Amino acid sequence: MDFLIMLLAAAIASGTPLLIATLGGILNERAGIIQLGTEGIMLMGAVTSCLLYLRTGSLGLALLAAAGVSAALGLIHAFMTVSLRANHIVTGLAMTLFGTGLSAYLGKPVSGQPMPAPVPKVNLDFLDGVPVLGELFAHLDVFTWASFALAVLLHLLIHRTSWGLHLRAMGDNPATADVMGIRVQLSRYLYVTAGAILIGLAGADLLLVYSPVWNEGMTAGRGWIAVALIIFARWNPLRALLCAYFFGALDSLGFRIQLEGTAIPSYFLKMIPYVVTILVLMYLGWRNRGKPSGSPEALGSPYIREQRL
Amino acid sequence: MNAIPAVDMRGIVKRFGSVTANDHVDFQAAKGEIHALLGENGAGKSTMMCMLSGVYRATEGEICLNGKPARIRSPKEASQLGIGMVFQNFRLVQTLTAAENMVLGEKGSLWRGRGWLKRKSREIEELAARFGLGFPVDRPIWQLSVGEQQRVEIVKTLYRGADIIILDEPTSVLTPGEAEQLFATLRQMRAEGKTIIITTHKMKEVMSVADRISVMRKGRMIASLAKEDTDERELARLMVGKEVVLERKERGEAGTEPLLAIRRLKAAGHGGRQALDGLDLTVNRGEIVGIAGVAGNGQKELAEVLNGLHEWKSGEIEFDGKKWRNASVRDTIEAGISHIPENRMKSGLAGSLALTDNLIAKSYRSSERSSRLGLLRGRANKSWAAEQVERFDVRTPGIDTPVRMLSGGNQQKLLFAREIAREPKLLVAVHPTQGLDVGAADSVHRMLMDLREAGSGVLLISEDLDEILQLSDRILVLFGGRIIGELKHDEADRAVIGMLMTGMREAAAAAEAEQVSSPDRGKKEALV
Numbered sequence: 001m002d003f004l005i006m007l008l009a010a011a012i013a014s015g016t017p018l019l020i021a022t023l024g025g026i027l028n029e030r031a032g033i034i035q036l037g038t039e040g041i042m043l044m045g046a047v048t049s050c051l052l053y054l055r056t057g058s059l060g061l062a063l064l065a066a067a068g069v070s071a072a073l074g075l076i077h078a079f080m081t082v083s084l085r086a087n088h089i090v091t092g093l094a095m096t097l098f099g100t101g102l103s104a105y106l107g108k109p110v111s112g113q114p115m116p117a118p119v120p121k122v123n124l125d126f127l128d129g130v131p132v133l134g135e136l137f138a139h140l141d142v143f144t145w146a147s148f149a150l151a152v153l154l155h156l157l158i159h160r161t162s163w164g165l166h167l168r169a170m171g172d173n174p175a176t177a178d179v180m181g182i183r184v185q186l187s188r189y190l191y192v193t194a195g196a197i198l199i200g201l202a203g204a205d206l207l208l209v210y211s212p213v214w215n216e217g218m219t220a221g222r223g224w225i226a227v228a229l230i231i232f233a234r235w236n237p238l239r240a241l242l243c244a245y246f247f248g249a250l251d252s253l254g255f256r257i258q259l260e261g262t263a264i265p266s267y268f269l270k271m272i273p274y275v276v277t278i279l280v281l282m283y284l285g286w287r288n289r290g291k292p293s294g295s296p297e298a299l300g301s302p303y304i305r306e307q308r309l
Numbered sequence: 310m311n312a313i314p315a316v317d318m319r320g321i322v323k324r325f326g327s328v329t330a331n332d333h334v335d336f337q338a339a340k341g342e343i344h345a346l347l348g349e350n351g352a353g354k355s356t357m358m359c360m361l362s363g364v365y366r367a368t369e370g371e372i373c374l375n376g377k378p379a380r381i382r383s384p385k386e387a388s389q390l391g392i393g394m395v396f397q398n399f400r401l402v403q404t405l406t407a408a409e410n411m412v413l414g415e416k417g418s419l420w421r422g423r424g425w426l427k428r429k430s431r432e433i434e435e436l437a438a439r440f441g442l443g444f445p446v447d448r449p450i451w452q453l454s455v456g457e458q459q460r461v462e463i464v465k466t467l468y469r470g471a472d473i474i475i476l477d478e479p480t481s482v483l484t485p486g487e488a489e490q491l492f493a494t495l496r497q498m499r500a501e502g503k504t505i506i507i508t509t510h511k512m513k514e515v516m517s518v519a520d521r522i523s524v525m526r527k528g529r530m531i532a533s534l535a536k537e538d539t540d541e542r543e544l545a546r547l548m549v550g551k552e553v554v555l556e557r558k559e560r561g562e563a564g565t566e567p568l569l570a571i572r573r574l575k576a577a578g579h580g581g582r583q584a585l586d587g588l589d590l591t592v593n594r595g596e597i598v599g600i601a602g603v604a605g606n607g608q609k610e611l612a613e614v615l616n617g618l619h620e621w622k623s624g625e626i627e628f629d630g631k632k633w634r635n636a637s638v639r640d641t642i643e644a645g646i647s648h649i650p651e652n653r654m655k656s657g658l659a660g661s662l663a664l665t666d667n668l669i670a671k672s673y674r675s676s677e678r679s680s681r682l683g684l685l686r687g688r689a690n691k692s693w694a695a696e697q698v699e700r701f702d703v704r705t706p707g708i709d710t711p712v713r714m715l716s717g718g719n720q721q722k723l724l725f726a727r728e729i730a731r732e733p734k735l736l737v738a739v740h741p742t743q744g745l746d747v748g749a750a751d752s753v754h755r756m757l758m759d760l761r762e763a764g765s766g767v768l769l770i771s772e773d774l775d776e777i778l779q780l781s782d783r784i785l786v787l788f789g790g791r792i793i794g795e796l797k798h799d800e801a802d803r804a805v806i807g808m809l810m811t812g813m814r815e816a817a818a819a820a821e822a823e824q825v826s827s828p829d830r831g832k833k834e835a836l837v
Contacts, residue, residue, distance in 0.1 A: 161419050162412075169402045169413050176400035179364065180414035181385035297403065305364060 005135050007249055007256060012136065015248025016144050017042075017206040021226035022233065022240045023147075023154055024198030029230055030158065031191035032171040032298045033081050036092025037073065038199050039223025040099020045070045045200030046207040047103040050110055050214040057116050063204055070200020071193050073099065078192040082185055085302040096223065104216045115212040119143060143205045150198075154237040167191065171296030174303035184303055202226070228277055232284070234294035250276050313376040315340040315473055315504040316361065321370035323356050330356040332528045333370070338473075338506055338521070340375070343499055345519035346508040347548055349746030351716040353528040354508040355397065358475045361506075362394035363387035374473070385414070393466025394475040399458050403451040407444055407461045408433055411468050437464045440494055456487040463494065474498065476507045480514055481744060484603070492518045510548070510746045512541045524548055549748045560758070563782040564595030568766040569615075569735055574624035575790075576610050584610040585621070586790035592735065592766040597757060599781030600770045603810050607790040608770045609651065612739045615768070616648040617641040629734055642671055645734035649724060649741050653717075657724045660713030664705060665694040667712050668727050701726040702752065718749025725756050735766045742776060754780060774803060786810055 021038055028035035045066040053062035077095055080086040119141045127138040158164040166187065169177040174184045206222065207214060225247060233240035254269030314337040323331040331353045338344040348354045359365040361372065363384040372379050374390055381387045387394075401410050408430040412421075430446045437443060442464055444457040453461065459479065466474050476495075480488040495505055495518060509515060515522055516536065523533040524547040531547050569592040578584030584607045592598045602608060613619035614626075617638040626633040628644060636644070650656040658667050669678050669690055677693075679685045694708050703722045705715055712720060721741070728736060738757065742750035757767055757780055771777050777784055784801050786794040786809035794809040796802075 160422050162415070162417070162421050163419060165405070165409055165413060165421060168405060169410075172404050173400070173402045176402050176410075177413065179362070179384035179388075179394070179396075179400050181383075181388060182414050 003256070005132060007252060009136055010252030010256070011245045011249035012140070012144060013210060013248065014251045015245040016147050017202045017210060018222060018226055018229060018247055019147050019151065019202075019241060019244035020143075020205055021199050021202035021223060022229040022244055023150055023237055024195040024202065025226055025230045026154070026233070026235055026237060026240060027167075027191050027195035027198065029299055030167050030171045030235060030296055031188050031195075032174060032296055032301070032303075033078070033188060033192050034088035034092060034300045035077065035192070035195060035199070036089055036227060037077055037095025037099065037196075038092075038226050039219055039221070040096035040103075041070050041073050041196055041199045042099075042203030042206065042219045042223045042226075043103035043217070044073060044099045045203030046218060047107040047203075047214060048200075049204035050107065050115075050207050053115060053208065054110055054113060059119065059208070062208070063201065066200045066204040067197045070196045070203075073200070074193040074196025075189070077196065078189045082188045082192070082302065085304070088300045100217065107214045107216060110214050111216065112213060115208060118212065119208050141209055143209050147205075148241070151237045151241040158237065168296075171298055174298050175305075178303070178305055199223075199226075225273070225277070228281070231295070232277075232281070235296065236294070247273055247277070312339060314338060314373075315375055316506070317373040317376070318357065318361065319371050319373070321357065321360060321372075322368045323353075323360060323365060324368045330528055331360075331367075334525070334528070334530045336523060336530060337533070338504055340504050341499060341502050342520040343495055343505045343507070343518055345515045345522045346506060346525065347510065347512075347515055347522055347544060348508070348525035349510055349548060349718075349748060351527075351718070352525040352548075352746075354525055355477050357525070358394060358477055358506065358508055361387070361473075362392055362475060364394075388469055388471070391470060391472040392475070393469055393471030393473070395459065395462040395466060395477065395479060397477040397481065399462050401450045401458060401461060404449055406447045406449055407453070407464075408446045410450065410461065411465050433464065433468060436468055440464070440467065440497055442494060455482045456484070456490075459483065459491070467498075472502070473504045473506070476505070478509055479507055480509065480511060488514065512544055512747075515544065516541060526550060545747060549746070560761070560782075563597075563761075564593045564764065564766075566594045568592050568594045568629060569768070570625075570627040572625045572627075574611075574614070574621055574626065576614055576619060576621040578607070578610055584790055585614070587624070588787075588791050590785065590792060592768055594734075594766055595761055595764045596782045597761050597767040597769055597780050599777035599784045600768065600787050601774060601777050601784055601806050601810055602772075602787035604772060606787050608739065608787060610790075611787070612648065612650070612737050612768075612770055615641065615646060615735075615737050645731075647728035647731060647733035647736045649721075649728060649736065649738040651739040651743075653720055653724050654713070658712045658720060661711050663711060664698060664703070664708045664723060665691050667723060668694045668697055668730075671727060672731060697726045697730055698723075701729075701756075718745050721745055721749060721753060725753065729756060729760060732763075733760075733765055735768065736760055737768045737770070739770045740772060741769070742771075742773065750776075774806060777806075778803070 021042055025035050025038060048069045049062040049066040052065045053059065056062070073095060077091055080091040081088050121139050121141045122145055124138050127134040158167060166177065166182045169180070170182060170184055170187055178184050203219065206219060211218065229240060229243050229247060233243045250273040254266075254272045257264070258266055258269055316336070316338040318334065318336040321331050321334045321336070322329070334353070334357060336346070336357060346354045346357070356365060360367045361381070363381045363386055366382060372381060379390055381390065381392070402413070405413075408426060411433055412429055418425075433446055437460070440463075442460040444453060444460045444464075450458060450461065459482065463474070463476075479491060483491060492514075495507070498505060507519070519536055521533065521535055522539065522544065524531045524544060526548060569590070571588060571590040574585050574588040575583065576585040586607075588607065588611065590598075600608060600611070610619055614621050617636045617640055620635055628646070654660055659670070669685070672678050673685060677686070678690055691708060698705060698708060701722050703715070703719050703726060705719060712723065715723065736757070741753050741757070745753065754776070757769065760767055769777065769780060778798070778801055782798055784796045784798065784806065785792045786806060788810065794806075796806065
């Protein structure tokens with residue numbers, strides 16, 4: 001029982017940055033833009049917040065700076081893919097390489113320095129005596145609560161508002177959205193930028209909450225996992241919540257097993273989440289064969305009104 | 310027309326790069342009429358209508374609506390001016406429901422909860438019912454039939470308050486019955502004072518539904534006539550610029566030497582149902598056998614089995630004196646079977662490849678096309694391709710042009726060039742003139758006749774009864790995966806075939822004094 005609760009708590013802790021990054025990715029892809037720059041934008045978000053937090057000691061400024069830098073990266077991605085009609089995949093990969101390199105350079109002076117203060121927690125003392133719930137939810141940090149709220153809010157936005165309707169239409173069939181009077185290009189800019197901000201904040205969360213020391217390449221592939229989680233969650237924010245925690249649990253499972261002391265080499269234990277991803281994707285692909293994948297139809301294709309088809 | 314026209318487009322010029330799609334075109338439509346814009350594929354009809362609906366912007370010229378100059382710079386502005394367009398390829402988001410598709414872009418509150426959507430759905434249902442247009446409002450579009458999707462599109466324009474409604478090739482996707490229903494709706498919309506413009510290349514429709522007819526040819530406006538003052542023959546002449554004969558083709562005796570014999574063929578369809586259910590069929594050398602039938606009765610599977618694209622479960626196929634087991638696509642190509650598939654851009658041609666590459670797609674293995682090491686003989690292939698383009702009269706900017714840049718008719722001619730240049734023993738042609746204009750359809754028909762004269766067999770699968778009657782030596786009617794009627798071309802009667810197509814064998818037999826020859830089994834199904 002204890003093991004299970006520890007695992008769940010660890011799942012939430014390591015799942016939160018994944019969740020925020022996945023939500024950002026969902027916003028991008030729902031608008032029809034593939035975002036493979038996740039890893040790079042997360043790293044840039046992490047290193048910016050680290051630098052600002054160490055220098056000013058203000059959490060607010062650190063977050064603002066992370067949001068600003070990732071918004072800039074998002075704008076570049078939008079300009080490349082929407083206006084210049086560059087290939088989304090190449091642009092995204094370039095973004096990741098760029099972000100990885102630049103963050104390593106910027107972070108060099110602060111590498112290994114611990115953060116001045118931990119992120120504030122929301123203490124729900126009345127839950128303290130309650131089994132399970134108390135252990136899981138009584139002392140979570142603000143970011144984690146914010147990510148819950150964000151998943152729910154995005155779900156409502158996408159499925160219950162006119163903006164969401166337009167977003168879905170734009171990702172599935174921009175030509176239709178256009179004749180219905182939706183400004184496709186402008187909206188795509190907005191969603192790509194908003195999505196990039198979330199991805200950058202996911203990096204900040206990773207650094208400020210999960211492992212509060214900057215290391216070069218500290219995301220360790222989490223950006224790529226977030227990309228896979230988008231598909232896993234079938235572009236749905238609430239499913240993303242479950243998938244991110246599932247993945248977070250797998251991530252910490254290897255660690256826990258190691259602590260128990262087994263003969264399995266740690267390299268194999270670290271593989272668990274990735275092997276399970278492949279297996280689950282295979283299973284889902286097989287189970288949903290013949291059904292629409294849920295992927296936005298126009299994902300990855302530019303839209304120009306006068307182009308002849 | 311004395312009154313101010315609802316739509317008045319003057320001196321419209323539209324250029325795409327160096328191509329001029331519309332060259333100083335004038336177009337007027339009066340309020341409350343059904344106006345048909347007639348023309349071949351590529352005549353510039355759709356381009357004109359796209360400018361009226363704000364998708365394209367005119368290079369030159371002006372548009373007046375109800376006498377007032379209008380500036381239409383985007384679809385949004387067109388919609389605000391009361392113009393709605395039903396595109397040939399529907400503009401519907403497949404994953405959204407019909408109701409959601411209609412409220413897209415609608416101003417109002419941000420919150421779109423279930424209750425709000427329910428209210429809107431009811432409103433839309435009422436509107437649809439008023440025009441006799443039924444469709445499920447709360448199922449995603451991809452689950453609706455093509456006819457239903459078109460109804461969604463029409464109601465969408467009405468819902469958005471359009472007074473001028475444009476339909477681009479509205480019947481190209483409909484069955485004859487659905488088309489009749491559509492025309493009834495259009496008449497009702499006219500009665501409510503809407504101005505309706507349809508673009509089409511089908512003469513029959515024009516005569517049955519339009520009040521006025523404008524004819525376009527090669528980007529120019531040729532004539533604008535009232536229906537009473539013209540007839541099909543004149544319109545056809547105006548449209549293609551020359552007389553087109555719509556009569557049965559002259560021919561010699563059909564061959565009698567059997568080429569293809571199919572016995573008791575059974576095959577499963579894509580959905581797992583029995584698509585071919587004991588089908589018997591023979592095709593002789595030098596004979597065109599027409600397969601009539603409503604789509605979905607096994608036509609697709611039959612064509613695919615013969616081209617190695619589909620497995621069959623039981624039965625026998627004998628081709629050119631040899632028994633077949635499940636053959637691969639390559640086997641059928643080498644055996645001398647050519648295929649004109651249903652959808653030329655999906656399984657016929659590779660859109661982004663050049664003409665040459667498409668032309669050699671089935672013969673590239675031969676020693677004339679590639680050397681022994683497998684390298685293509687580039688220069689020889691190009692000059693051969695140029696010859697074929699010349700021979701089959703494919704109009705193209707060059708043989709290095711990607712095929713998707715050609716018009717539909719030229720694509721089809723190119724496809725025929727590839728399939729016929731191989732001198733096939735058998736050609737399986739599925740809907741070979743679908744979406745083609747009169748001129749291109751005519752040259753396709755001529756190619757089929759030439760092939761017959763050369764001693765090849767042709768299996769013509771088509772939904773177009775005129776085409777079948779014009780070309781076939783024998784007509785077989787396919788229903789429920791088997792042949793339920795066979796008619797010689799001289800005893801073929803449209804009404805009888807029509808009844809057989811819907812499975813009414815006994816009624817057909819009664820209608821025709823003499824017995825229609827066909828196998829005995831199948832009688833049970835015939836009553837379905």
